[in-house]
Amino acid sequence: HDPHSVVLWAPEPGVLISADALWQNGFGVIFPELEGESGFAEQRAILEMIGSLAPRLVIPGHGAPFSDVGAALQRAHARLDALSASLERNARHAAKVLVKFYLLEVRKVAMRDLIDHVAGARYFRVINERYFRMPFDEFVRQQVRELVASGAAVMDGDTVGDSGG
Numbered sequence: 001h002d003p004h005s006v007v008l009w010a011p012e013p014g015v016l017i018s019a020d021a022l023w024q025n026g027f028g029v030i031f032p033e034l035e036g037e038s039g040f041a042e043q044r045a046i047l048e049m050i051g052s053l054a055p056r057l058v059i060p061g062h063g064a065p066f067s068d069v070g071a072a073l074q075r076a077h078a079r080l081d082a083l084s085a086s087l088e089r090n091a092r093h094a095a096k097v098l099v100k101f102y103l104l105e106v107r108k109v110a111m112r113d114l115i116d117h118v119a120g121a122r123y124f125r126v127i128n129e130r131y132f133r134m135p136f137d138e139f140v141r142q143q144v145r146e147l148v149a150s151g152a153a154v155m156d157g158d159t160v161g162d163s164g165g
Contacts, residue, residue, distance in 0.1 A: 003032060003042035007050070014056035021046045023060040024072050026079050029094045033087065034126055040084040047076050091131040095143045098124055100152055100162075108161035115140045 008017040020028025021043070032039035050058075051073050058072065059065045066072060083090040098121055099114070109117070115137055118124040128139045144160050147153035154161045 003039060007046070009053060009055070011053075014054070015059065016050060016053060016055035016057070017059045018050065019061040022050055022058060022069075022072060022076055023063050024058075024066045024068075025063075025075055027076050028061070029097050030083065030090065031094070031123060033084075033090055034094055034123060034130070036130075040080065043080055044077075047073060047080065088131050091127045092143070092146070095124060095127045095139075096147055096152070099140070099143050099147060103147075103153055103160065103162035108156075108159050111141070111144070111158045111160055114144070114160055 005019050005021065007019055007021050010016075016022075027043060027047075030039035030043055032042075050069070055069050057065055057067050058069055083093060098118060102114070102117060103109070118140055119136065124140075125136075128134060128136060132139055134142070144153060144155070148155050152163055154163045
């Protein structure tokens, strides 16, 4: 999320606490890029640094600890390549993550209440204004439709829910 975040390295046991720099299947949203600041280069540098450490075990900020660090790094590099190739893709991904994390917290919410909630989220407004310029309600609804299509959310009438996935 932040190029100034901290990872913790214990060289003797080969354990890395990676925070949001490396998960088993990715990494955290690269927020600086949403505002036109550098973030992809910093993420690439931290992934390369993690690779050079060759940890035996990674304890990520989200998800279970994992030991197949090489495969996780390959997935992370591929994801970084895809996101950095399209600023709009990165922005759309960030918007969906913001909605998904809110759904993890509340479990389900009326669409109107979700729209009101994300209207107060600075990055959600920045993403829409900078990259999409859609009517705000429609922008939120589009993110929800994409989350539902991917299986990450469910709709029941006008209620959006976390799918558990």
